[in-house]
Amino acid sequence: MSSNPAIPDTAVSRLATYLRVLTESQRDGRQYVSSASIGERAGVSPDQVRKDLSHFGEFGRPGVGYDADQLRRHLARILRLDRVQMAVLVGAGSLGSALARYSGFEPRGFRIAAVFDVDPERVGTKLGEVAVEHVDRLPERVRALGASIGIIAVPRVACQRVAEAMAAAGLKAILNFAPAKVEVPESVNVRSVDLARELERLAYHLPG
Amino acid sequence: MSSNPAIPDTAVSRLATYLRVLTESQRDGRQYVSSASIGERAGVSPDQVRKDLSHFGEFGRPGVGYDADQLRRHLARILRLDRVQMAVLVGAGSLGSALARYSGFEPRGFRIAAVFDVDPERVGTKLGEVAVEHVDRLPERVRALGASIGIIAVPRVACQRVAEAMAAAGLKAILNFAPAKVEVPESVNVRSVDLARELERLAYHLPG
């Protein structure tokens, strides 16, 4: 995991929210925004907004606020969202297919440019724009597309193998939807999303 | 949000992991397990395991460890996972359809027992076992099924409306996949999963 200084991960996550909020503010015709107005729309305190931004520099002017357009561009560059990031997905089952067709990634700057599976039944079928390819082609396709993000949507037992293939193919970030830890070289950053886990957290708070 | 004393949410989340780990240990024929062995499989420190469990009682015996079967049952009851939890899903688009068909919920104790949409094109179609119904039927179906969990898989603009309908129908927990905050009465517990957000966090750490 190639981390910069000591920026809380939670702070990075909020920056993405600010980025979206700034776009809204600009649509509303605002040229300057304050930490209070950003915070209100983002659902965090003004202090938190200023503290988060202060990790990366001094972007505001006391008594005035932040230039919305300038700050938006700063944040986009910080978050590497100033260009479309190419992602590849392995696993064309129900979840994988849905992720490949999910319309929520593109407006946020991510494109799932290739989908892979081992099942010959699935290879060759189309998911929206992209055709499912055999996973053997992963390395060459990653190179050709200049992709840096891999998404794992295979069953639990296969996820470690896929993660290793992704790391070997040169991907630097992995989003894993299988409910298991995966081990990869330090230089690769992994996040796991366990959908059932979220339900488990909710269940704990249920009454009765 | 009906929270008990002061149990960290992160601790609750880990308990679910311990529950899975205990099942594995039992399959391996182990009758007693130590905090060290649980921790190793779960990827957390033995101290953390003991601290987490200590929030809910004293389950172990010094010098011996924990009775795997007994602890598993304790955890299942604590997490309300000692019975199948019924969930309903609103939004039969690409993501919603996938969640309805996703095979990862059932083994963890959750069943998506009904799916709803407003689109007449979708109402009546089948997703795996369940037929898509019109969202107007939500209240009566929630009552009939005894469901307590709602899953939101509709576009951003519709999520607040759906959340309110879920709260009105008596659901006590909501898992929201739309990338927006939803406001509901205090008695309803909400968690949001923003899939693009996870990619944004990864993008920040990308080299270059």
Next chain:
DNA sequence: GTTTGTGAATGAGTTCACAGCA
């Protein structure tokens, strides 16, 4: 007067370390 940037105080969660029971 308004709003930023930041050191200091607070708070929450994790790790440490050890007393006590098997």
Next chain:
DNA sequence: TGCTGTGAACTCATTCACAAAC
């Protein structure tokens, strides 16, 4: 000796509060 349960120490993020800039 082995392992649990837990107060104490520590770490890290958030909140506070204020001096400096506009």
